[in-house]
Amino acid sequence: xxxxxxxxxxxxxxxxxxxxxxxxxxxxxxxxxxxxxxxxxxxxxxxxxxxxxxxxxxxxxxxxxxxxxxxxxxxxxxxxxxxxxxxxxxxxxxxxxxxxxxxxxxxxxxxxxxxxxxxxxxxxxxxxxxxxxxxxxxxxxxxxxxxxxxxxxxxxxxxxxxxxxxxxxxxxxxxxxxxxxxxxxxxxxxxxxxxxxxxxxxxxxxxxxxxxxxxxxxxxxxxxxxxxxxxxxxxxxxxxxxxxxxxxxxxxxxxx
Amino acid sequence: xxxxxxxxxxxxxxxxxxxxxxxxxxxxxxxxxxxxxxxxxxxxxxxxxxxxxxxxxxxxxxxxxxxxxxxxxxxxxxxxxxxxxxxxxxxxxxxxxxxxxxxxxxxxxxxxxxxxxxxxxxxxxxxxxxxxxxxxxxxxxxxxxxxxxxxxxxxxxxxxxxxxxxxxxxxxxxxxxxxxxxxxxxxxxxxxxxxxxxxxxxxxxxxxxxxxxxxxxxxxxxxxxxxxxxxxxxxxxxxxxxxxxxxxxxxxxxxxxxxxxxxxxxxxxxxxxxxxxx
Ligand SMILES: Nc1ncnc2c1ncn2[C@@H]1O[C@H](COP(=O)(O)OP(=O)(O)OP(=O)(O)O)[C@@H](O)[C@H]1O
Ligand SMILES: [Mg+2]
Numbered sequence: 387x388x389x390x391x392x393x394x395x396x397x398x399x400x401x402x403x404x405x406x407x408x409x410x411x412x413x414x415x416x417x418x419x420x421x422x423x424x425x426x427x428x429x430x431x432x433x434x435x436x437x438x439x440x441x442x443x444x445x446x447x448x449x450x451x452x453x454x455x456x457x458x459x460x461x462x463x464x465x466x467x468x469x470x471x472x473x474x475x476x477x478x479x480x481x482x483x484x485x486x487x488x489x490x491x492x493x494x495x496x497x498x499x500x501x502x503x504x505x506x507x508x509x510x511x512x513x514x515x516x517x518x519x520x521x522x523x524x525x526x527x528x529x530x531x532x533x534x535x536x537x538x539x540x541x542x543x544x545x546x547x548x549x550x551x552x553x554x555x556x557x558x559x560x561x562x563x564x565x566x567x568x569x570x571x572x573x574x575x576x577x578x579x580x581x582x583x584x585x586x587x588x589x590x591x592x593x594x595x596x597x598x599x600x601x602x603x604x605x606x607x608x609x610x611x612x613x614x615x616x617x618x619x620x621x622x623x624x625x626x627x628x629x630x631x632x633x634x635x636x637x638x639x640x641x642x
Numbered sequence: 643x644x645x646x647x648x649x650x651x652x653x654x655x656x657x658x659x660x661x662x663x664x665x666x667x668x669x670x671x672x673x674x675x676x677x678x679x680x681x682x683x684x685x686x687x688x689x690x691x692x693x694x695x696x697x698x699x700x701x702x703x704x705x706x707x708x709x710x711x712x713x714x715x716x717x718x719x720x721x722x723x724x725x726x727x728x729x730x731x732x733x734x735x736x737x738x739x740x741x742x743x744x745x746x747x748x749x750x751x752x753x754x755x756x757x758x759x760x761x762x763x764x765x766x767x768x769x770x771x772x773x774x775x776x777x778x779x780x781x782x783x784x785x786x787x788x789x790x791x792x793x794x795x796x797x798x799x800x801x802x803x804x805x806x807x808x809x810x811x812x813x814x815x816x817x818x819x820x821x822x823x824x825x826x827x828x829x830x831x832x833x834x835x836x837x838x839x840x841x842x843x844x845x846x847x848x849x850x851x852x853x854x855x856x857x858x859x860x861x862x863x864x865x866x867x868x869x870x871x872x873x874x875x876x877x878x879x880x881x882x883x884x885x886x887x888x889x890x891x892x893x894x895x896x897x898x899x900x901x902x903x904x905x906x907x908x909x910x911x912x913x914x915x916x917x918x919x920x
Contacts, residue, residue: 393649401918409919410831459917463761466656466914473649489683489752496683503676504762506669 388440390475391556391587392461397470399431399456399611430456432611433470440476440555443588445602445619447595447626453611454591458558461589476555476587479505490534494525494544497533501548515551522577523547524570539565550577557581560591575601595623659911666910670763680770681777690778699778700785707733710850723793724881725852731786731880732849732873735808738779739815739869740840745771746819747826747833754920764913765906768819776812786880798883806891807876810898814868817901824909827919848873868897 403426430453438444446454459465462478489497498519502512520529523543528536536544542565549557559578566574578601582588592598598605598619605622607615609629615622689695707730714729715721749767750757757764783804790797826832846867848856853874856863864870872894875886 403918408830409828411829411835412831414829459758460653463651463653464758465917467653469655472653474651474653475649477650489687489755491687492683496679500676500680500683501756501760503673503679504756504760504766506672506762509675509679 388442390437390473391440391442392436392438392475393473394434394436394438394457394461395471395473397431397434397457397460397472398429398468399453399460399465400468401428401430401456402426403428430611431460434608434611434613435470436606436613436616438587438589440587442604443582443590443602445598445605445623446589446591446608447593447598447605447623448608449630452608454608455560456611457608458560458589458591462558474556478556478558479549479552479554491532493531494523494529494533494536495520498544498548502552505552507552511552519544519547519551522551522573539567539570542566543570546574550574550581553581554586556587556589558589558591561593571597595627599623656914660907661910661914666763670766673762673766676762676766677770677773680766681773684770684774685777696781699781703730703734703737703782704785706737714850724795727786727790727793727795727881728852728877729849730789732847732877734779734782734786735811735873735876736844736847736849736869738775738782739811739818740843741775741778742772742812742815743818743822743840744833744836745775746815747822747836749819750823750827750916751830751920757917757920764916765820765909768823768909769816771823772812772816772819775815779808790881795881796883800883800885801879803879803886804876807872807879807886807894810891810894811872811876813895813902814872814898817898817903817905819905820909821901821905824905824912827912827916843867843869848877852877868894868901872897 432453434457446457448454456465460467461472461474463474489500492500495516498516499509499512503509523529523540523546525540525544528540529544533541546559546566549559575597578588578590582601588601590598590601602619604617605619606613607622607626615625685691690699707726710729710733711721711726714725746768749771750764753764753767756762822832822836844850846863847869853864853870871890875890875894878884878886
């Protein structure tokens with residue numbers, strides 16, 4: 387095992403949201419009248435600890451709402467933890483559920499540029515990689531079309547291309563491959579295998595268990611914000627699959 | 643890399659009201675390219691890079707000042723060329739500040755996707771919106787100077803005082819953009835109240851009338867409206883070609899800095915939870 391890339395220590399993350407669809411002044415006035423403020427509390431990550439060394443490819447599996455994306459957001463510094471601590475040794479690049487494309491009325495090109503600048507890259511760095519990004523995404527002329535005209539697969543392609551081209555020390559890919567077509571999926575898997583060989587740390591969040599088993603040398607299974615099991619891909623994926631079939635297995639009930 | 647290397651980043655729960663300012667500033671400075679690039683893309687998206695778009699940038703405030711001049715003439719105030727020049731100059735500056743606010747208020751909520759997927763100083767978003775309004779404001783200065791020339795009003799060196807006044811105006815605009823963008827995260831309907839607020843502010847400011855023409859009972863307005871000393875100085879400099887009063891400039895600057903500091907404090911103390919709020 388290589389050096390430590392990420393150390394997550396007793397991490398907790400709690401979302402507090404209002405029940406109202408949109409927080410508005412009007413709604414607040416009304417709830418003042420009622421004398422109550424309705425909030426929903428979601429314990430999305432619950433006392434989770436995990437160390438991820440360089441050179442490992444960690445797959446993260448878990449049911450919808452297990453807290454996978456939330457954990458990735460904390461690791462990449464987007465959400466501050468509610469309790470606990472996360473140490474990151476190196477540069478993280480995240481591809482969290484289609485990160486680029488924040489302004490749908492701007493073109494793909496502008497979005498790549500703006501996303502890169504926001505992530506702290508320099509203009510020349512982005513310019514240097516732009517051709518490579520555009521080539522890899524294979525969007526053709528669409529790169530200069532507004533992103534609202536993109537299909538979700540095209541979004542994913544562009545996002546993935548950006549994330550892998552900037553060569554981060556730690557790459558987090560959350561669900562981005564699920565909407566790509568078979569050929570692009572193949573291509574991106576090859577790209578990730580290429581990255582895997584460079585002693586980086588890769589975290590792959592996906593519901594495609596086949597891909598996870600194929601790509602990763604370790605798998606972590608999350609359920610309701612907790613780490614249920616971590617270990618060899620074959621074993622963990624099998625346990626997870628059994629859990630999915632049984633619906634609610636004893637293993638999970640004991641732990642929760 | 644060795645095993646005992648220090649972490650490059652540590653994420654822990656925050657207890658202090660503000661994030662550490664030095665790293666924040668460094669992160670912001672490293673991303674200054676974003677601010678200019680965002681403004682450029684935003685202007686391009688609204689077609690202000692085309693000839694018609696630029697024409698509209700100039701035509702729109704001109705039409706506005708025409709409409710308000712009509713109003714003044716009809717309700718029978720005295721109307722001469724100085725009055726028209728005053729109205730136009732002040733209207734242009736007022737709309738520059740109002741546009742910073744209107745553009746800024748939704749900047750955070752509209753940047754949802756970016757906020758959810760990238761870690762960066764969120765204050766860049768209202769800053770970019772303010773820069774957009776500054777860029778849109780600049781051509782109107784040229785328009786005003788042409789109008790002034792046509793009206794035969796005096797050009798003097800005192801008019802260079804316009805530069806610090808514009809700087810103060812945009813500090814104020816920035817402070818308001820930052821403040822309102824933050825409020826809008828918690829109260830999404832603020833943006834819909836803003837036009838009414840702006841309209842009232844317009845009437846409470848010495849734009850449709852000159853500051854000296856104000857009834858004595860309404861004099862206190864001067865002290866509670868941050869735009870009052872600013873617009874009065876602006877009119878004195880741009881229309882009459884006189885030097886502004888230093889006390890008015892100083893008070894304007896204090897207002898602007900006040901809003902900027904309060905807005906920034908409010909924003910910075912809240913921005914760490916924007917990702918779960920937007
Ligand atoms: N912005 C938010 N505000 C409030 N609650 C949230 C927010 N984002 C996620 N949650 C809640 O946190 C929990 C974990 O969500 P998360 O997105 O991390 O799940 P996930 O494991 O990524 O699921 P999926 O497989 O569907 O992507 C869910 O119960 C969800 O409802
Ligand atoms: Mg997810």
